[in-house]
Amino acid sequence: MDRRNRRSAPGLAVAAALLLSACHSGGRVVLPVAFEDPAPAATLRYPEDFVSHEATVRGVAAILSRQLGLPVPDHVTVYIYSSRAVFEQGLVSDGRLPAVRAAELSEFAIGVGKRRQLLLQDDGGRPATRDWLRLVAHELTHVAQIELAQGEGRAEQWLAEGMAEWAAFSVLERLGLDALGERRAAALEHVREQAALRDARLDLDTLGTPRGFTVRHQREGSLATYQLAFLMTDYLIRRHGFERLLEYYRGFAGGRGRREGFRLAFDQTLEEFEAEMLAHLGRVLR
Ligand SMILES: [Zn+2]
Numbered sequence: 436m437d438r439r440n441r442r443s444a445p446g447l448a449v450a451a452a453l454l455l456s457a458c459h460s461g462g463r464v465v466l467p468v469a470f471e472d473p474a475p476a477a478t479l480r481y482p483e484d485f486v487s488h489e490a491t492v493r494g495v496a497a498i499l500s501r502q503l504g505l506p507v508p509d510h511v512t513v514y515i516y517s518s519r520a521v522f523e524q525g526l527v528s529d530g531r532l533p534a535v536r537a538a539e540l541s542e543f544a545i546g547v548g549k550r551r552q553l554l555l556q557d558d559g560g561r562p563a564t565r566d567w568l569r570l571v572a573h574e575l576t577h578v579a580q581i582e583l584a585q586g587e588g589r590a591e592q593w594l595a596e597g598m599a600e601w602a603a604f605s606v607l608e609r610l611g612l613d614a615l616g617e618r619r620a621a622a623l624e625h626v627r628e629q630a631a632l633r634d635a636r637l638d639l640d641t642l643g644t645p646r647g648f649t650v651r652h653q654r655e656g657s658l659a660t661y662q663l664a665f666l667m668t669d670y671l672i673r674r675h676g677f678e679r680l681l682e683y684y685r686g687f688a689g690g691r692g693r694r695e696g697f698r699l700a701f702d703q704t705l706e707e708f709e710a711e712m713l714a715h716l717g718r719v720l721r
Contacts (some may be wrong), residue, residue, distance in 0.1 A: 436544040437573045437599070438657040440663065449599060462517030463525060465611050468492045469510045481610040485563040488513065492553070495572045498606045503677055505579035507601065513553045522556040530554050539649060543657055546570045548577025548599075550587065572603035583684035591697060591705075593642040596661060597668025598680050604665075619669060620663035626719050629659050632713075637663070639709045641695065667712055671701060 444680035470660035485491045492513055499505040514529050516522040519541055530549050540547060544557040553574045561567070576599040581587050597659065603618055607613035626632065642664070652660035672680065683700035691699065698704050703711070 436540060436548075436577075436596075437546040437570050438652070438661055439487050439543050439545050440545060454504065454605055455715060463521055464488075464515040465646045466492075466513040467510060468496075468513055468516065470496055470507055471509050475666040476686060479610070481568075481612060482563040485568065488515065488562045489570055491568060492575070493514065496575055496607055498609050498648070499579065499602060501576055502683060503608060505576060506582045507575065507579060508551050508582055511551050511553055511575070511578060512575060513555065515555050515558065517558045517559070519556060520668075523618050525554055527580065543649075543652070546574045548574035548581075550581050551578060553578065565607065568604045568610070568612070573599040574608040576602040580684055580697070583681060584687035586687065588645060589687040589693065589696070591639070591693065592645050592648040593664040594668055594671075594680075594683075594697075597664035599664075600661060600665040601672060615669075618665070622669075623719060625659050625662045626666060626716070629655055629663060632716060634715060635717075637667075637693070637709050639705050666716070670712060670715060677702060683686075 462558075471491065479494050484494050494510065496507045500507045511535045514525055516525050522545070523537050523541035526540060526547060527534055530537070530547060530552060532540070532547075542555075547554045553571065555570060555574065557567070577595065580590065580595055580598070584590065593673055601615075604613055604615050604618045607614055638651075641651055642660075648660070648664075668680075679700060683696060686696045686700060694705060697708070701708065
């Protein structure tokens with residue numbers, strides 16, 4: 436899933452939402468996208484190669500697969516919903532989520548990646564905007580995680596979200612729209628204020644489950660929680676390489692449990708990693 440941006444002008448947001456629902460009431464677009472064609476040339480360019488929703492999904496999938504080695508299935512179905520309410524309905528009818536979870540998710544998320552499905556809310560934006568590319572890349576990474584693990588929800592939730600953020604920024608960087616180094620610096624700046632860090636604990640046990648991750652970011656704030664997940668995953672990637680995350684996910688297909696999967700992939704227990712990460716953050720945030 437990917438977080439909803441908090442709007443700074445609520446009055447304006449409400450007005451825009453009313454206008455949109457008047458124009459596209461009940462709007463739901465279903466877009467099957469196949470990846471069986473030859474992969475696009477390595478010279479994908481922004482924005483000319485991202486002019487339609489289909490081209491965007493294909494282009495982002497090509498970068499994720501070529502640059503990061505993420506396995507993209509031979510097809511995905513992309514659902515685009517025109518409002519929060521239609522998105523919530525779609526999470527139930529298309530994504531087959533329980534109604535309670537759909538209501539909770541649609542409060543803060545604008546995208547969900549399921550098995551060979553991207554469920555996205557579009558407030559009328561064009562396919563080639565930076566935020567839309569980031570959203571598509573984030574959710575396509577979740578689709579790839581499900582392919583690797585051959586199932587959903589097996590990995591640490593903070594790692595699933597951090598990896599999706601990292602891969603999305605990496606796609607943007609490849610297209611000249613962002614830089615991972617700047618993201619790292621910005622994330623450190625935001626994480627500085629987190630209550631969990633002031634208490635000198637990360638509580639990876641809670642952050643590890645989908646439900647716990649949701650609770651945590653309701654309490655600590657969405658942006659700060661995703662940025663903490665990004666920083667922890669970035670730390671693992673800088674130490675072990677991105678490929679190690681793929682191995683971590685493949686381990687679940689072989690029947691590994693959550694804690695065992697982490698220990699075997701990263702050569703340390705979750706507790707050891709948590710202590711090390713806290714010490715690292717303590718140093719860089721001093
Ligand atoms: Zn996500």
